[in-house]
Amino acid sequence: MAVASSDTAIRSSNVTRTFIYLFLLLFALFYLMPLGIMLVNSLKPLSEITSGGMIAMPNEWTIEPWLSAWSTAQIGVEPTGLRPYFINSIAMAVPAVAISTVAGALNGYVLTKWHFQGATWIFGLLLFSCFIPFQIVLIPMARILGLLEIAGTTYGLILVHVVYGIGFSTLYFRNYYAAFPTELVRAAQIDGAGFFQIFWRIMLPSSGPIIAVCCIWQFTNIWNDFLFGASFASGDAAPMTVALNNLVNSSTGERPYNVHFAGAIMAAGPTLLVYIVAGRYFVRGLMAGSVKG
Amino acid sequence: MGFLDINNVTKSYGAVEVLHKVDIQVDEGEFLVLVGPSGCGKSTLLNMIAGLEGISSGEIAIKDRVVNNITPSKRNIAMVFQSYALYPNMTVGQNITFGLEMQGTPKPERDKAMAEVASLLQIENLLDRKPGQLSGGQRQRVAMGRALVRDPDVFLFDEPLSNLDAKLRVDMRTEIKKLHQKLGTTIVYVTHDQIEAMTLSTRIAVMYDGYVQQLGTPKEIYDTPANIFVATFMGSPAMNVLPAQLIEMNGAIHAEVAGADGPKHLRIEDAPDAYGNYVGKSVMLGIRPEAITDPEGADRNAKNIQSLANQVTVTEPAGADTFVTMSLGGKDCVARMRADAEANPGQPFEFAVNMDKAVLFDPQTEARLA
Numbered sequence: 001m002a003v004a005s006s007d008t009a010i011r012s013s014n015v016t017r018t019f020i021y022l023f024l025l026l027f028a029l030f031y032l033m034p035l036g037i038m039l040v041n042s043l044k045p046l047s048e049i050t051s052g053g054m055i056a057m058p059n060e061w062t063i064e065p066w067l068s069a070w071s072t073a074q075i076g077v078e079p080t081g082l083r084p085y086f087i088n089s090i091a092m093a094v095p096a097v098a099i100s101t102v103a104g105a106l107n108g109y110v111l112t113k114w115h116f117q118g119a120t121w122i123f124g125l126l127l128f129s130c131f132i133p134f135q136i137v138l139i140p141m142a143r144i145l146g147l148l149e150i151a152g153t154t155y156g157l158i159l160v161h162v163v164y165g166i167g168f169s170t171l172y173f174r175n176y177y178a179a180f181p182t183e184l185v186r187a188a189q190i191d192g193a194g195f196f197q198i199f200w201r202i203m204l205p206s207s208g209p210i211i212a213v214c215c216i217w218q219f220t221n222i223w224n225d226f227l228f229g230a231s232f233a234s235g236d237a238a239p240m241t242v243a244l245n246n247l248v249n250s251s252t253g254e255r256p257y258n259v260h261f262a263g264a265i266m267a268a269g270p271t272l273l274v275y276i277v278a279g280r281y282f283v284r285g286l287m288a289g290s291v292k293g
Numbered sequence: 294m295g296f297l298d299i300n301n302v303t304k305s306y307g308a309v310e311v312l313h314k315v316d317i318q319v320d321e322g323e324f325l326v327l328v329g330p331s332g333c334g335k336s337t338l339l340n341m342i343a344g345l346e347g348i349s350s351g352e353i354a355i356k357d358r359v360v361n362n363i364t365p366s367k368r369n370i371a372m373v374f375q376s377y378a379l380y381p382n383m384t385v386g387q388n389i390t391f392g393l394e395m396q397g398t399p400k401p402e403r404d405k406a407m408a409e410v411a412s413l414l415q416i417e418n419l420l421d422r423k424p425g426q427l428s429g430g431q432r433q434r435v436a437m438g439r440a441l442v443r444d445p446d447v448f449l450f451d452e453p454l455s456n457l458d459a460k461l462r463v464d465m466r467t468e469i470k471k472l473h474q475k476l477g478t479t480i481v482y483v484t485h486d487q488i489e490a491m492t493l494s495t496r497i498a499v500m501y502d503g504y505v506q507q508l509g510t511p512k513e514i515y516d517t518p519a520n521i522f523v524a525t526f527m528g529s530p531a532m533n534v535l536p537a538q539l540i541e542m543n544g545a546i547h548a549e550v551a552g553a554d555g556p557k558h559l560r561i562e563d564a565p566d567a568y569g570n571y572v573g574k575s576v577m578l579g580i581r582p583e584a585i586t587d588p589e590g591a592d593r594n595a596k597n598i599q600s601l602a603n604q605v606t607v608t609e610p611a612g613a614d615t616f617v618t619m620s621l622g623g624k625d626c627v628a629r630m631r632a633d634a635e636a637n638p639g640q641p642f643e644f645a646v647n648m649d650k651a652v653l654f655d656p657q658t659e660a661r662l663a
């Protein structure tokens with residue numbers, strides 16, 4: 001009797017499980033389909049796309065569209081391919097992510113562990129900066145970049161993204177460090193560690209998950225940004241997103257969809273990679289900060 | 294001047310004063326325990342000694358050097374925290390020597406100091422582990438090691454045992470006491486546990502509501518509490534504090550308390566002069582549970598044992614002792630008896646009250662009459 005009923009329980013749970021997996025598989029396919037189609041079409045000769053459907057597998061596999069998108073396609077007026085712009089984006093995103101993350105970590109450390117007058121206000125203002133729409137700051141920002149003489153350069157974009165990123169990175173680190181035991185800081189003070197020694201030796205080594213969260217978030221936002229890129233750095237300094245747009249718009253005659261697809265995947269690649277490499281920290285880090293504070 | 298002087302120190306947060314004129318002198322080698330309920334300001338005072346909190350007014354001096362404006366690391370103190378506060382990313386060895394490293398002590402000396410401390414605390418085999426891989430008791434030892442290695446003038450402990458389970462707590466308590474006896478260091482130790490305070494200290498400061506209620510040896514605190522708060526806070530079960538009337542009868546002062554079946558009279562011998570002013574007035578009579586026994590269990594050396602017939606309301610056998618409750622002065626009064634004392638609920642019983650140990654309090658000021 002008992003055996004029979006537990007047997008039924010196992011069987012019914014197996015059935016449920018199968019359904020759940022089928023369901024999830026269906027959704028995964030649904031979400032992956034656009035990427036699949038892009039990939040497939042980026043590996044076909046253009047004639048196959050124009051003559052037949054987009055869904056079919058290539059008759060003739062080719063990486064020619066990728067090579068073209070990377071190094072020879074017409075971007076605006078020059079046939080440079082996306083490569084220089086990819087490098088622009090890297091040169092913009094890496095320092096911007098690093099600077100805004102370090103600044104956020106320092107802010108969070110100061111706001112939670114070194115109480116000072118007006119700390120709550122400063123945090124409130126930083127938090128507020130997360131909610132300011134991009135469009136509002138375009139003109140003042142252009143003016144400031146002009147005054148600093150870095151308008152239209154990658155440095156200008158780095159500055160813009162750092163300024164915009166600090167609000168979020170501060171929020172992440174403040175919440176994370178609010179749950180970080182203050183007694184550790186006090187113990188280190190008694191041990192004779194100074195402000196930065198405590199930061200480097202005690203706080204940062206325990207901040208792995210939140211550093212991952214912050215980097216993923218900042219990198220995704222900065223890499224994918226189009227508006228700031230288009231507004232402040234067109235021309236040679238344009239980031240990947242703007243270049244992709246130019247690639248799509250500047251082709252004359254028959255549209256080389258296969259090259260466009262390849263370029264789009266290239267533009268999306270780095271953020272995908274960051275998620276795959278650091279994604280498992282993402283949820284963990286988000287949870288860690290939310291336990292307290 | 295003592296070794297550690299706390300002179301009229303106050304602490305305010307904004308307009309709120311949380312510590313009021315604390316004045317304690319600690320001699321070299323003393324084990325001072327700050328005890329009191331949660332929120333009374335113990336940690337605040339300790340943090341002020343450590344330099345982790347500013348001093349609003351008054352002065353703290355260590356070895357005759359005023360430290361008010363000296364940073365924690367320059368005060369030559371070490372502190373053990375409630376959560377142990379071990380650096381999670383460092384090994385036990387690195388935790389212990391971090392302070393020395395910050396002071397710029399060369400590596401060979403650090404290693405030597407670490408080895409000495411590790412052998413003293415028997416944690417040699419843990420040196421390469423991370424704090425996350427240790428049990429509560431081991432973490433506790435490492436935290437003490439980190440304090441010991443700096444050879445400070447004063448050790449500060451903030452509830453170091455409160456995160457341990459009951460058994461381990463008793464063991465570590467003994468270890469801390471042994472360590473103090475062996476090293477003869479000066480210790481200020483914060484706890485809310487009155488048993489820890491009694492067992493460890495050479496002197497106790499009982500705190501409540503930001504005031505030091507009484508400062509004295511454990512015996513002074515226990516036998517002659519300054520007020521009702523100290524009397525009931527120290528000791529378990531708590532001292533019985535009963536409303537009573539002082540009367541003059543047969544040429545002696547008596548305390549009259551309401552029993553289950555009418556007034557009871559307890560004669561007071563060698564009454565201090567102060568008692569005379571209270572004859573005919575209400576007082577609070579304080580008697581510790583162990584001063585109320587069955588007649589056979591009474592203290593043979595006591596001079597004034599008063600017999601008190603009263604009805605038993607509850608008996609609670611607790612192994613070694615039996616706690617017997619009666620109604621006295623309109624309150625429950627607990628007596629601590631031998632396990633085989635024959636008291637039964639609902640029955641009358643002949644209690645023996647050791648009046649040598651009884652104390653009286655003013656019902657308004659709650660201060661002890663003396």
Ligand SMILES: Nc1ncnc2c1ncn2[C@@H]1O[C@H](COP(=O)(O)OP(=O)(O)O)[C@@H](O)[C@H]1O
Pocket residue numbers: 306311329330331332333334335336337338
């Ligand atoms: N940073 C602070 N701001 C305001 N009040 C505080 C602060 N820290 C402690 N207090 C108050 O000071 C009192 C004493 O606190 P504390 O010393 O931690 O008590 P204990 O250690 O005896 O439990 C408490 O009433 C607490 O609310």
Ligand SMILES: [Mg+2]
Pocket residue numbers: 335336337
């Ligand atoms: Mg405390």
